[in-house]
Amino acid sequence: MTPDLSRLCFVFNPISGTNRRFDLPALLHRVLGKSYGLHYEVRPTQYAGHAEELAREAARQGFGVVVAVGGDGTVNEVGRGLLGTGSALAVLPRGSGNGLARHLGIPLEPAAAVALLRQPRVLPIDVGRLNGRPFFCTAGLGFDAHVSRCFAQAGTRGLSTYVRVALREYQRYQSCPVEIELNGQRIGTDCYVLAFANAAQYGNNAYIAPLADIRDGLLDLCLIDRLPLSRALRVAYGLAVGDLPTSGAATYHSAQTVRVRTERPLGFHLDGDFAGEATDFTATLQPLGLPVVVGAGFENQAV
Template identity: 65%
Template sequence: MPRLRICFILNPNSGTNRRQDVPALITQHLDHDKVASTIYRTQYAGHAEELARQAAAEGYRVVVAVGGDGTVNEVGRGLLGTAAALGIVPRGSGNGLARHLRVPLALPAAIRRFNAPDFQRIDVGDINGHPFFCTAGLGFDAHVSKCFAAAGTRGLATYVQVALREYRTFRPTPIQVTFGEKELDTNCYILAFANAAQYGNNAYIAPLADIRDGLLDLVLIDALPLWRAVRVGLGLALGDLPKSGAADFHTARQVHVQTATPLGFHVDGDYVGEASAFKVDLTPLALEVAT
């Protein structure tokens, strides 16, 4: 039986455990009688997408993102429309998609899974031409993503510090949201589009989201006074935000959003930029994953 061909795309700057020697772990924990592996290293932003597309063209069956949610997003984008499956060795500060797919967070265990991986397909979201696999969003979470990227340090503690600091001054924006037969004129403090259940770090923004059901879970928070902020925080941590009454939930295949003023948006936790009009849609089962 021919060996399974796997390409690992390593982001050397990802996450909080950079001291771990990933190539040595791959050598140690892969069964090289079953797997033929190669490692590519990223050199700049966007490079992982290019390398993933190249690896798929070279015939690798699995292309593994070794990094955080941003690296996973880049590799996933590069594999759309190819015959290669996305794998993940989580090495980030949030690891949202890895957690949703129950990929082990310990690197040796995550690597050993590729000796006999399971294959399945997942839905893929898109916001204004930017694919996402876990979550995308407008408003406060995007603003925090932008500030977090500039913070200089990573990890949950830094994210919480940034969120608490920015909470004092962030204000909601009037928006119009259209999906199916519904049209909502409301305010946006947070409008999240969830393909998977969580942002990362087990913060469950949409605990009922199913990554294979052909629908996005929309989570709308129109304002966030202190009492509601506490309920949202507890809901994220406990995974019961829909029961809290602090957010409105909907499902849709396609969504259009018009904003009164430009709003920042993120894909899979990485800030993208601002826009006043958004088209968000979902393509069912558009990406194969290996876990």
């Protein structure tokens, strides 16, 4: 059955990033009104994991588009709930980084993002999994996961808080020996950061894998084995300008399946949210596993 794209359910995290004092119903009335033949509902989340439940229920009720209103964590929850349902994920970005929204060409200005839903353009994207748990933008082991855990405990959000936490933890964090299996190879190396990129950036236009194609059936891996100060400065510059693959400060691979064994338990994140620790990891990719609403600037990439 073809999803009914005229039925929209907004799953709204009222405490995500910049959502405080955000009047979503007023915005929807102003931008969607009654002139476009749309039916829409707003369903606020009440606890961690609730967005996944609300999204799955909305899909069962015939909503063809379920809109994640929040940051990348909310987007991840809603996306998880929609897997296998046929309903499309849309994003109204209201978080700190908004990595997936930026990659998909979704405007960060709320009214412009909502206006896309009058006649939504839907394309399927790949779905990553790390130890069986879905991610849609990036996942990773090592320093970025460690920072995500500390960031969640910082008490405030935003880019300035993230930078402050990252600089503080850089003084403390040590790389870890790992063994990586991919494409029939075994690679023994140290790991400071190992990022699995389905999309190009972490968020805030920090491009960890600027060549990543979210519809090509491959994960882009970025490995940084050690991070002395001179390399840290080059990595920071590369993230900002999008030239990290040519900088010599990181190593890149592409694969559908990657296995990693670590000498000590390493933290990992999924779409920027800390998810736990492990010593064995398997990253996989499901090609074109989730329909999403994309922005006008998103190119219809060949697969």
